[in-house]
Amino acid sequence: MRKYSCFGEVSDGALSYNVKRREVSEEAFVTIASNINDTTYVDTELVNGTTYYYVVTSNGGEKGESEFSEEIEVTPTDTPELPGTPENITSVARDTQVNLQWEPVENANSYVLRRATKPSGPYQVINEKITKTSYTDTGLVNGRTYYYVLSAKHIGGESLPSEELAVTPINSLSMPVDVTAKEKDRSVALSWEAVEGATVYEVKRKDSDQGTFQLLKTVKGTTYEDKELVNGKPYYYVITAKNKATQSLESQAIAVKPKADDGKPNMPKQVNIHNIGDGELQLNWQAVENADYYIVKRRDASDQPYTIVGEELTEPVFTDKSLQNGKEYDYVIHAVNESGIGYSSIQVKGTAAEVIKVAKDGSGDYQTVQAAIDAVPDHNRSRIVIQIGAGVYREKIKIPNKKTNISLIGQGNGPEDTILIYDDNAKTIGPDGEEIGTSDSYSVLVQADDFIAENLTIENDSGNDTAQAVALSARGGPSDLSKCPINRMAGHLIGNRRCQTILRR
Numbered sequence: 330m331r332k333y334s335c336f337g338e339v340s341d342g343a344l345s346y347n348v349k350r351r352e353v354s355e356e357a358f359v360t361i362a363s364n365i366n367d368t369t370y371v372d373t374e375l376v377n378g379t380t381y382y383y384v385v386t387s388n389g390g391e392k393g394e395s396e397f398s399e400e401i402e403v404t405p406t407d408t409p410e411l412p413g414t415p416e417n418i419t420s421v422a423r424d425t426q427v428n429l430q431w432e433p434v435e436n437a438n439s440y441v442l443r444r445a446t447k448p449s450g451p452y453q454v455i456n457e458k459i460t461k462t463s464y465t466d467t468g469l470v471n472g473r474t475y476y477y478v479l480s481a482k483h484i485g486g487e488s489l490p491s492e493e494l495a496v497t498p499i500n501s502l503s504m505p506v507d508v509t510a511k512e513k514d515r516s517v518a519l520s521w522e523a524v525e526g527a528t529v530y531e532v533k534r535k536d537s538d539q540g541t542f543q544l545l546k547t548v549k550g551t552t553y554e555d556k557e558l559v560n561g562k563p564y565y566y567v568i569t570a571k572n573k574a575t576q577s578l579e580s581q582a583i584a585v586k587p588k589a590d591d592g593k594p595n596m597p598k599q600v601n602i603h604n605i606g607d608g609e610l611q612l613n614w615q616a617v618e619n620a621d622y623y624i625v626k627r628r629d630a631s632d633q634p635y636t637i638v639g640e641e642l643t644e645p646v647f648t649d650k651s652l653q654n655g656k657e658y659d660y661v662i663h664a665v666n667e668s669g670i671g672y673s674s675i676q677v678k679g680t681a682a683e684v685i686k687v688a689k690d691g692s693g694d695y696q697t698v699q700a701a702i703d704a705v706p707d708h709n710r711s712r713i714v715i716q717i718g719a720g721v722y723r724e725k726i727k728i729p730n731k732k733t734n735i736s737l738i739g740q741g742n743g744p745e746d747t748i749l750i751y752d753d754n755a756k757t758i759g760p761d762g763e764e765i766g767t768s769d770s771y772s773v774l775v776q777a778d779d780f781i782a783e784n785l786t787i788e789n790d791s792g793n794d795t796a797q798a799v800a801l802s803a804r805g806g807p808s809d810l811s812k813c814p815i816n817r818m819a820g821h822l823i824g825n826r827r828c829q830t831i832l833r834r
Contacts, residue, residue, distance in 0.1 A: 516554055684715075687701045702732055
């Protein structure tokens, strides 16, 4: 194998990379590739049995080129060691789609997924360039069983296929909604709306805002009381609907602190934080019964104490001004009455940010969402909030990987007031005269890291008689869509609860 693939972690502040090579350890390095935007590179046309030495440097804008990375030594061979076979593949069957997940294979840089409609094949390649350890196979027929095998690849070749996994997509269950938590003395009473088709519900809990939820109890009804808790300690809950064939997404998490019946008000709940202007954060919360007023506390760092920034507030809203853009702040809120100060709310975090306004009527900075995205500096390090006025924006929107740290926030009263919509589908003819395929039929494509969306709807209205289509395609790094109610998952749509995502076909 006369090739070598070098790869590594992203260097903080790097805009691009250079690869340098030498064949004798005492010689000077020669640049063989420059201004690479990815963190991988394949060096080809090498001589098997010859040792090569490599270093990588990064380009950091005004800082110029970095020092050499640690040198690595590689000898290409005509008998390369193949990657291991993928293991522990799990699946979740959903409406016309299957979600697959697996453990990473050491030194693999991509995976090949094959599918068949009969046990043991014949298999067809579904995707041969999967770089993550999960994949959603879409456009399937409910009730039909599909058979999958997965292999790992690197520069030396492809592994043996995994054990076959059989999955049958079915109509999905809706996510439980209207989850409430009532604090009691050393207990919490939970309730939620029934989900059509569900036979049981899983109640999960975690005892801090970190970590993962653990199964607490499986119940048949729509109520559960969690007992023997510690008063004043925060507990976090989610509910999942299930039947024999499938399960729903987890409900939106709810947090609560049990308390004694001492007359003091309960902790404020449903605390939300928004960017409303440059250097301004606004908090609002659900009014607390028997509260006379509220106190808002803030800290600028996790190792600092809280200080009061708002007091004797008679309404459940507070605007904090003159903040430093790009800086993160922590807030808690207390309700107060004649019996004393109640427990604090769950801590919320907010980052003051530059705000760009989009309005169709021309009253903002831009009239289209894409124009506002294009105006964000490349490789931006600080959060930039794009406020989108209520209305319907028919445009195909792309957030490329260099437009990092962007928030799209609808300014209507609810997600249904601000709609980002387009009508492409898999059979739409692209600029090259070819069908664009499902993955490029998106209304909104997110390739950048650290994307946030809130209080808006992303929709594809290609029609009932068209091919598969996608509303939102999220292909970048970490994204926060955690306050987006999902109406329907389809295509390569990825997201959960911070904006509505709808596919109409």
